[in-house]
Structure formats: structure tokens, C-alpha cells
Amino acid sequence: MKKFISIAIALVFLFTLMMPSNIAQAQADTKISLKQAIEIAKEKLGIGDSGYEFNSNYNEYANKKYWNLNWNSTSKGNISVTVDADTGRITSFYSWTPTQQPELKIPKYTQEEAKKVAVEFIQKVAPDLFKQTKENTSVNNYSSYYSPDYSFTFERIVNGIPFPSDSIYVSVNKSTLKVSSYYLNWNDYSFPEPKNIISKEKAIEIFKEKLGLKLMYNLVYDQVYGSEPKAILVYGIYQNAPIDAKTGKLIISDNYYEPMTGGGGGEGMSSQKLSPEEQKAVDNAEKYISKDKAIEIVKNSLPFPLGSEYKLINANLYTGYDYPPAKSDPMWSLYWNYNKDNKYYYVSATVDAATGELKSFYRGGSDLDNIQGKTPTYTKEQMKKIAEDYLKKIVPDKFNKTEYVDRNTLNSEIQPIMPSYTFKYVEIVNGILCPFNVIYVNVSPYTGEIVGYSINWTDVKLPSSENIISLDEAYKILFENAEFDLSYVPNYDYKSPDKPPTINLVYQLNFYNYIDAKTGQIIDYSGKPVVKKSETTFKDIDGNWAEKDIKLLVQIGIIDTKEENYYPEHNILQKDFIKMLVKAIQPPYYDPIPPKSSDEYSYYYDIAIQKKIIAEKEKKPDTLVTREQAAKYLVNALGAGYIADLNDIFVINFKDADKISSSSKGYIAIVSGLKIMRGSNGYFYPDLYLTRAEAAAVLVRFLEINK
Template identity: 45%
Template sequence: MKKVISFIIAIFMIVECFYPLKASAEDKITSSKAIEIAKSSFNLNTEGYNLNQNYIETNNRKVYELNWYSKKKDGGSIYVSVDAKTGEIINMSMWDGSTYTPRKIPKYSKSSAKAAAEEIVRKLQPDKFQKIKLIDNVNNIYDSDYYSDVYTFYFIRIENGIEVSDNGITVSVDKNSLKIRSYNLNWDNIEIPDISKVIGIDEAKEIFKEKLGLELSYSMSYNANSKKNTPILVYSLKNGNMPIDAFSGDIIKNGYYTPYINGLNKEDSKGSSQAGNLTVEEQKVIDVSSKYISKEKAIEIASKYLPLNEKYKLSSANLYSNNNNDTALWYLYWENSDPSAKIYNYMNAQIDAVNSEIKSFYYGGSDFDQPAKDKKPLYDKEKAKKIADDFIMSIYPDKFNQIEYKETNDYYAFNEENYVPSIYYFTYIRKTDGITYNFDSITVNVNTYTGKVTGFSMNWSNNLELPSKEGVIDIDKAYDILFSKLNFSLKFVKCYDYTKIDNQPKIKLAYVLTPFSGNMDAKSGSILDYSGNPIKIQKTPEYTDIKGNPNENNIKLLAEIGILKGTDNKFRPNDNILQKDFIKLLILSIDPYSYTLDDSYETYYEQAVNKKIISEKEKNPESEVTRQQAAKMIVKALGIGFVADITNMYDISRFKDGNSISPEYKGYVAISSELKVINTNDSYIYPLKSVSRGEAATIIVNFLNVNTDSKE
């Protein structure tokens, strides 16, 4: 008997060796094997690290999670997850404990990093490598690589020549060591549909026009000159941007985002009171605010719409005005709570303090949202909408004739056929002369058990200066531009059916339009970003006139990291650079996102003046920049101009032409030379010589290489 027990114990010990994390018996990979795979895949040196390991089963996947932590303080960490069935690396990320210093020119080019990324993918996934394509991350204003210490590459999965959305491999490569810093495999084991018998692209476009479509709308765009939001005319997507089933032509709704209607926006405000003498501006504020209704009046108005009684306590009453003080809102909030009785109810309202309009109200809680179990809804959607229509008509009859009901779908409701919500939400869009207002709407919530309006909000702009419709392109031209500027093509998309409890994803073949803000300028045809500005996509310039120039590599580098913009294939490296172009180059090297604001010299000068790189009196856009002037702007950009201004600190005798340096530039030239931003040539600094465009590129690269965070 003892021998039998000993044998059983031995068997259990053997099993535990192979499955120390209690993995499933069907798994082919042991935890020790997973560790071996992880270390060999990325040549990991884990000496001096502690290991923590987990075994996870989720979403039909079984994974070993391996976490190494350095024994040294701030010594770094390594994370690797390994598929317990296949041995595939799913995720890897590592940190060496160092802190990245922004604005560092990378040691290696993006092309070198790309080769390293492809090498690791080919090593870990030789079969899948044959089914992926690198997504070209065009060098545009949204390229996050500039502010990162890694290059990131995304390889998308391709099946039968068609992209599979949300499937692929992502790799991040260290810019200064070419080490793999992160790796992610996202590859669904789901059946890929047959691609035969799909509808043609022309038919798909017609379906897009009919079921999604464009419409002429007003949208808000921030005007940099007036410093305020201004209406612009756009063609916008009526029903969002969703995939079209390539076989049936139906819109694939579930799991896809559709633009929502903007709700009531709170105004910026600064509430304050001043004593003593008042300025003209302060008196204006006092005069306007004297017209605001009182708190008591605001409560009286809210009481018309809320079922208030003595049980409700007013917990807050705030009055906020906008920056111009021409509009103001009362924000009122009541509550009725008794935790011991499991009672919690709330009511709130927003009242226009100038014209006494109700802007919004909501109420809910245990007394309203939890009907008796045996109680059934009394109001279907049609009846509830009639209540909503009548409510708007009763309080804003003038606005009722300026709105249009917009049908929305609850794409995430379970058991959609039998689903009856406790509240219906109805949205109405402002529309006049056939043009919708993307920023103005009214929403009404109706309780299906009581038929009561439990929520209301109105976003309604007044005194708008609407743009003229003159010069608007016709709708057919708008569609031509849309399909030519944005990719509309077949893709495999992952879809979820939220009407089912067992919500397993499926891969569907669909026609998909490139995601975008949904707005196109109705006059120029420009595709707009979410701020209402034309999208500026800049591919890396490929200059044809820089080969053999001593500054060739630095010009290419600035183009690669997104500082040099434009589509012109001529750089003119031997031309002398103008002040306006040097300022633009310098500002973009500090912050490439400056390009998103307004690509005008005025904008770059404004930023340069604000950063104290140049003064207003020094502005001379068409002048050529001398080396000593470049030195001053560079040192100012480094934030150490105050040191350079102490001119008697610097010995410039080391320059053979030091006497040529203007006295006020001595410190700037000395510092820029010492930092190796502006280099000497055989001990000559040539302070009065004009800087060529090619030399300017090298100066900017040297500037970016200055380590202002070095510590002894």
C-alpha cells in the first residue's frame, strides 16, 4: 500500500513539474517552456530579475503571463504573454528603467528600425509574415513617433488580397538601440468569408449614398482670427460611417460607432465680485448681470417641469456666465435620499438667466426608474414620440417648426425583437432651408411606464452669422470628392451581435470608407478634421536636388521626422534661408503640432514672439539670416538667452574672426559654438555670413541634439 501511495505521489509531482501553474491538460506548452520561448524570442537577459508568472484563460485563449522585475530600484521590467496551446508570443513590452528625454534626434533612421521590426516578425511568425502588409504611417501632423523614443510599425493582416480589420502585428523599435521594445499579435481564429458573389463597388457606393449619405449642414469651426467658433457650411454624413455588407448591401450596425448629437454645452465662466472703483469693462459686466433672473425665479421655472415636493432638498444652485457675460445659466440640483430605505432620487435643471428659457432638466432614481416587477410598459415608441412632439410644441412652438426628428438605433440592446426600454430617447435636429445644424438639437426622454417626460435638453444657438450658400458644390461633386480622397474598398471586419447573450464575434466582408470626422467643406471640398479645419497630410518629402550636398543626411532626417513639410520636390539647399523660413523651421522643430494651428508665417512668428525667440522689432520676414542671428534664435529657443546677454562673460578670441561678431551677439555665438549647434570651420565662425537652407537643416539637427537635461 505504501508503494502505491508513493507511486501516486510521484506521478503528481511529475505532473506538477509540467503544469506548475495548473494549466489545462490539453495545453502543449508548459510554464517552463513558455519562459524558454519568451527569453529566446527576444534574447532576454533576465539575470538580476524576479519572475512573477500567471496562467489566464479568457475568450477561448489560454495564456502564460510572465512578468520580470529588476531587483534594482527603477531597474526596469519585462512582460511577455505566451499562448499555452501554440507557444506563440502574444504580447511583449519592456522598460529598462530609464527616462526618455523628448526632442532627441534618433540614432537610427526609421528605415533601419523597419528592417528590425520585419526581422522579429519573420522570426516569430514566418507563416503569418506572408499574410501581412505594413501600413504606411504617412508623416503627418498626427505622427506620434516624433515625441516617442520608439518607432512603431503596424502590419495588417491580408486574406485574399483584402485587409482584415483589427488583425495584425504591431512592433515598437527603440530609436537609439534598434531593440524591440514591444510586440503585439492580434490574430483572430475566425472563419474568413468567401469573397465570391459580392456586390460591385459602384453598387456599394449607391447604397452608401442612399443609406448613409451626405447632407448640407452647418458645423462649428474655430476661427483663429476672430478667436471664436464660427458656423461653416459642410457636407456631413447623415447616418454615420458604417460598413456595408458586401453580399446583402445591408448596413452593419452592431459594434460600430455612429456620431452622436452634441448635447448642451456648458459655458466657460468666471464668477467674481469686485469692490471699489469699477472699470468700464467691469461696469458693463455689472450692467449685464443686473438683468439676470434670481435664483428664486429660476426655481419657479424649473418647478413647472419637475415633480418637486417637500422631500427634495436643493443641494446646489450655481450661476455661470460665458466669457462675454452676454449669456448665463442657472444650474440647479435637488436630491431626496434615504440610504436605509434604499431611496435615492435626483432632479436637476438649467435655466437661461437672461431670457428665462428652460435649457435642460432631468429626474430619476428609485421612485422613477424601478417599476413594480409585474408592471408592463404602457407606451410604445410611437405613443412616446407623440408625447415628445407635444411637449416640445407646448414649450417651444417657434422651434418645433425648425427641427426634424432623427431616428437613432439602440445597437447594443439585447434581444432586440422583444426589447422594450424603460425610457425612449428622442433626438431632433435643427434644420432650416434644407440645411441641418450639426451643433443644435433638442432631446426628450419619455418614461414608457408613466408617459412622463423625464428628461429634456436643448442646444440652440442665437444670433448666428450663417455663411452664404453661394459657391457650394453640388451633392454629386461632393460624392466624387469623398470617394476620391477617402478609400472606399472591401475589408474584412470583425462584428459583434449585441442582440444575443452569447456574443461571439464574426468576420464579415464589407465595403468600408476610411474613418474621418464626417465633414467636408461644402465650398472647397476639403476633408475636415474634428476641429473643422482641412486635414493636412504630408508624406515625407523626397527632394531631388540634395544629392551630394554636405547637409543631405540632415535634410533627409528632418523630412523623415516630420519637421520639413510640403510636397515640393525641390529643397534648394544652396539658397540662403529667409528669416520667415528659419522661424518656421525652428518652431516646427520645437513642436511639429504647430502645423495644425494655421500654416501661415504669421502664426509661426506669433509663437516665436511668445517664446521670446525673436522680438517684434526684429521681425524681418524677407531678410536673409546670418550665422550670428541664427545663433541668437537658437540660444533663445533653448531658454538660456538671459545668460547669453551677459556679454562680458565670454571669450571669443578663440575665433579667428571673433572681431567680426557684433557685440550684442557675442554670448549667443559663444554658447551655440560650445554646444556644437553652429560649428566653426578652421576656427572661423563667419558670423555675418548668410545661412544656406542646407546649413539651416544641420543647425536645426544640432539644436535638437542638445541635451538640456544632462545631470552630473
């Protein structure tokens, strides 16, 4: 969400610059002058006069007019504001202040405090609109300590029904409680009244009849280095669409288009001595087909001639990789083009370097890409026959195992607005979908030419379909766990981009997971059970001295809440402490090394060993952790182990210093000096085991260190 907002703001600011000579014309065309826009921004946002350089520009985008105002200072930072030139509303705000202080990993202020600031800000800049919104907590607060801000999204409510396309977004800095950014997306649309609509029960019947759950195979991966995919049986939503609450019809866009894949790049050569792994790659490469053979395969497989006028620009051999969650095959990627009479033409293709199978191609150019003013001359059925005749020729065995999947199930004819129309074929085994084995063909409705082709096919052992839950049981699970409610959605006419969308009142299913056909569990794309995030954290931490620290670590994603209890007074196992410590030092989206085992703890140990937090010989997952051992892990995680090993430079004043091993003196001196681990009554107690409550408190203090 945050990434989307940033892009949207950037587009508004950068879309069109108008020279000062034209600003006078803009003033005449807008209800709000530049002077008024500046006054509105300064009054609402409290922007001062001194110390800033000011510049402005005007732009028009999507039939709306905007003043973009910018205040810049080398010492104070930057402030950017967008004001609607017709309504005077502030539609975006961004503030950046230079600071010498590193961002704190532990928030200085709570999410609740930040939300109060966000609400007060909106009530100041758009009080009338804020009254028409409701907070959407499902998209809010990526509260990892790697983000400096809390974010809040408030969706528009019309007639008591959500309209998610219109919303107000605010981000608040965790360390300063200052608003970092604000974005308003609000439109003057006409909304149908929620009268004479079908019931939710009727909508569910339509969903089951026209869309519904499908029994299908799904590929999952163990996230293990070099692992092979595994197929599982699931019930999933293969096709989804809003259901018009007035008519009961599906709302399916006619502009469905799936682009084909292409390739390109450069080549390199090395004469240095090869490592064993490099030599292995070279040996494997000798098993692959040559570039000339790959080119021959492409030319023999294309449904059109690739003449001599096309020049080969790029030819790359990608030898594959074994990085989870997928293995890639060795692939030749080829790209040709030519230019003539101010027109361009190109063809890209990929060929499996091991089997010689054409995996994809895409053809384009001035004539094919530019459809303005053209009228389709081929019907959907005519194009479908062209696609299937080609598949019978190029992949007959695989094509015979597939069925055509028509996304536009209610449309007998299409009204394409794209250069080509996509036909999709999915493998069916014993009446069950294999959506990972799929073939696409793109056909031009203007020329009848095949312009694109792509095949993804994985040979994998399929599980038995015996002893699975029934479709009725799957539906019961689905509607007990998924939202299926009324909402307003915009329906755009992409053939008339300047025309405002029609707003439809719809029933829409929000469900992006699967139902395990064997167990009935809700699972994610990787086959793992989906754990509902509870409002509370653990049942057994209320009143515990470390309650605040435990809740904080839950909030920022270091402690899992899969269990009902945390057991704060139990001693912590090494594997749990290592897992929490690793999660504390690296973002959850960054994997420095691929996991070598499906065991979750092995993954965290691999990272800890790589980062020299713990040595391989010290790995004892189910043992308890002493305070002395914890000190070593923490200092190593800080990257200060090499300093701690200089034991002679440290003096320890604890009364039980004689019980601290000489090799750990530096580590304990550092953690106590940084107040990460504290003693009691002058004692450090190096041999005592660390409790789970103490582990949480120690990790919070660890994260408060500005490294």
C-alpha cells in the first residue's frame, strides 16, 4: 500500500510541468489561484515563511487540475503539497526533515498515539470527508521496525457501504509523531442506491453457479535449497468477479489481456581458473543445445516467417537456478528486431536449453502494437480456432490434456482494446484442474495472426483424490472465513479513458487463500496454515513484568502468536532465542541465503551461523540458554564479537566475576555497559538460565541500541 501511495504521489508531482509563462493562463482556468493555494497550504499545514526556497507548477491529470507547491531547504528539509485547483482541497502532502540521528528500531511512540495524530491531521485538512470514512485495518500498519512510519488508511463509506477506491492515507513517524505523508483520493461520482438488490444468500447461489470453488492441484515448495515442488489437492477460487447486486450478473471486463514473455541481455566470457561449482556449471552447459540450434527451433516453430531482415540483437543462455520457491530450467533467450520506413518490428523467444522445447515467443511492431482507429475483423471463435490449430501442430500431446478456460464467461463476443486477445488452456487430470500447467496463445483480432505464445508445464506426481472433504463442506469453510459483502466498485470504459467510470453496487468475495481438500484447513499459496491474527497476543502475559516488551515484539513481528500462551516464566530454548535474535537483526523480506532444510529453526540457525552469531559446534536447539551464552549471542549480533574477544581490556565489577569464564568477560562487559543485560544486587548470575520474559526484555533493549 505504501509503495502504491508513493508512486501515486510521485505521478501527481511529476506528471506535467508548466512554464511560468503559462501559469497566468492556468490562473484564468481554475477556481483556486496560485496565491490562494499557497495560503490554503500554509494555513492548514502550518508552513512557515523563513528558511525555504519556494517553487510551484501546475498540471492537469485525469480531468483534474492541480497546483504543486514545493518548499525546499538544505537545513529544514523539503515540503511538497498538492492542492486541487478547483476545490481547494489538499490532495497530497509529503514532508522530509534531515536528521543526524539514526531511525530507532523500537518505536518511541505507540500505534495508538500515532493514530490520534493521523486523525487530528485529517480532521484539520479534510474534516467533511473524514466523517464519510472508516479505517481499514486490514491494509494498515506494516509496523516492522524497519519502517520509520505507522500508516493508516480510511476508506470512503457511501450509504453505509464501502467504496475502497476512494480513501485517505496518512503516515506518521514513529519517533517524532509528525505526519510524514498524506494522500487523498476522492471523486465526485454518482452512486446507485442500495434498493431493490438481491439478497446475500442469492448472491452466494450465483457465485456457486457462475464462479465458485474448484477442486484443483496446487504446487507448493518447501523453501529448501534445491527442493522439488510438490502437488497438493485444494479447493480454490480459480476465477473471481464482482456480482452486480441489482441484476445478479457478473461484472467482467472485456479488456482481458495477458502478455507473453520475452528475453534479452548480454554475453560475457572469463579465462580465469574455475571453481568446482563453476566447472560443474560449464560441464552442464555442454549438455545444452547451441545458440544456432535454439534459433533453428524458433524459426521452425513460429507461425510466421522470421525473415533475413530481422537481426539477432541478443542471445543469452540462462543456466537455471535452485533458489526457492522455484527451480528454473536452463533457457535460451533470443531477441530480433528491424526498422524500416520509420516503423519498427521485433520478435522475442525463449527455448528450453535442455529439451529444445519452445517455451515462449512474442511478436510486435508499429503495425501490431498500434490499434488506434482499427476495427476488429476476426470473431472470438475464429481466433480461438487459429490458436488451437497452432497448438495441435506445436504441442499436440499437451494440448490434448487441456481444456479452454474462458475468463469472459458471459461474453459471446469480445470488444478488445488491446493489440491481441489471450486464449488460455489448462491441464485437466481426472476432472481436476492443474492450473500450474497452462498454455497461452495471443491472437490479433485485426489481422488474425498469432503474436504470442507461452507454455508453463511441470511434471509432478499428483496425490490421490480419495478421502477429501466435499464441495459443500468446502463452501461452509469458505463462507465462515471469507468476507462476502456489499461494496461499490468503479467500472471503467477503457475505450473512453476520459469518461468517468460507472459505479456498481456489488457482492464480492475477498479470499486469496486455499482450502486444503484433505484437512479442510485454510492454507496460503505455500501450503502453510493461515493463522488468524488475534486482537490480543497471549493469554498468560497480563500483569507480567515483561508484558509491555512481549507485546512490542509481537507488534513488530519478532515474536509469533501462533500459540495461546507465551509461558513467560519458562526458560527459553536456544532455538527460540536464536530465531528471535535473527528476526531482530534482518528484515523478514530479506533472505541472505536459501534455506537448506524445511525445518523452520534450521533456517534461522543457517543465518545465525553465517552472521557469526553462533558457531556450528554450539548449535544445540533444545538446550536452555544461560545468561552468559545470551550475552555472547547478543554481542555477536551487534557485530562487536571481535572487540569482546579482547578480554584483557575489559574490567568487570560484578561480585560474581570469578564465575564468569575468561573468554566471556568482554561480552558481559559490553552487554552490561550498553544496559542490554543488567545484573541484580551487583551480581550478573552467568550460569542462570534466561527466561522467556527476560529474553523479550533483553531483545527490546538490544533493539534500542543505535548501531
